[in-house]
Amino acid sequence: MTETSGSDVAAELTTARAQTALQAARAGASVAAEHFRSDVAVETKGGDTDVVTVADREAQAAVVETVADAYPDDELVGEEGDLRKDVPDEGPAWVVDPVDGTNNFVRGLRTFATAVAAVVDGEPVAAANVLPAAGDTYVTDGEAVYRDGTPVTVSDVTEPGLGCVVPTVWWPPERRAEYARACEGIVSRFADLRRPGCAQAALGRLAAGSLEGVVTNVECNPWDTVGGVHLVRTAGGRVTNLDGERWRVGDRGLVASNGHLHDEVLAAAREIDAEL
Template sequence: MSESTRAAVAIAAARAGARVAGGEFRGDLPVETKSSETDVVTAADREAQSRVVETVAETFPDETVVGEEGDLRKTVPQTGPAWIVDPIDGTNNFVREVGEFATAVAAVDDAEPLAAATVLPAHGDAYRADEETLYRNDEPVSVSDVSQPELACVVPTVWWPPDRREEYARACSAIVRRFADLRRFGSAQAALARLAAGSVEGVVTNVDCNPWDTVAGVHMVRVAGGRVTDLDGDRWTAGDRGLVASNGAVHDAVLSTAREIDTAAD
């Protein structure tokens, strides 16, 4: 099927998952932990993922789904079509009744993104990208044209584990010394969508990134005119350690920030 069909399914699936998440937001949900006390999950995460998978399967019943929860595959296949799902990116915000969380869906083929959608139900915002254009609430948008680092806003993202919090401190220090301001949304997909739509100029981390936290947003940034690399400045692909995303115009400064964090960590 065409890429336009995949783009339509991506936004339909993201909306389906986001309806579940939004409907349970600020409800009385028990919270469980996974790998650590700050790695949390709720029944809403699982139900939202189920709705996304069901929606994808209505059109693409035989294609692989990569997802955060349960027994779905955890790595992106290098050949063939697949879907990458994060039912609630920003679950810590979700359980704290903070509206910065998103449902993200990406369609890939041979590990290359073809379409993506990210829906933030508490804000009423839906981002979707085909192979050519990014839309926010059906209006075309693109990265900002800010070219001076001292006017740019940059986001440190993907939480550093407890034994690496000094790296987070160094990330914040490196950002505020180079740029106009710092934001932290607590959701990598929300941060990347906002970068793609021109609300911030950079998103940076030096830690390992899960595909469900990144691939949809990476595709949006690129389609919207931005740039995404690894810590060496090479084109980012799923599985790379670290992620450096920008509007393109300030990429060298964002990359220098990431390298400073990483060098200090060593």
């Protein structure tokens, strides 16, 4: 495996959209990092744990500016403000999460990411997830996945008893029983679980071989998932919905794995719905 310095990653990418995704994610992450562990005001959106800060808005603006400079006619899909909220089925578009893991961000925890993905006709073609406080960058052009400049792939773990799986995307208070079943389904099958509190970070770590699975039965927003899904697939992993079919934006549930353990990861995910 050839090591590439972080500053040379863009030169290694084979598509202009991948280079723009990386540039835009770095721009947004730089803005978020400036606000990290500062006295930033916290607002709520859809619930007590659905929070937003000025960092989210300013980071998104930095991403949008970078993308628009390179691709002024492309659609923009994003979490904050008046950006489009769904991925178009046709044509090029960009999917942006300025701060994925805002609850970590406001608590001073380092696991948060700026995620930027390019899609064409609804399918991702490039993605970059930058975790400024953790010091990690995951990027792919569909040919290879790099973590901090080094090519990576999913793990080769084939034994469930050696696997580590993440329950991701937050379950609201009225659905905490599902969260409990997710945790039980994981710990009864695998060595352990992790919950980083940032879906894009979890998917990036799966792509880099640090985890073996990521699961939820929740319908996911595109900005929480599209870039990370592309990372996992390009790195050799598998991503499906709860029916075991190839995952697409809009599906309920997301089951991602290193491929070797997909049946077991899928079984754990399906168990979340056991009593619904």
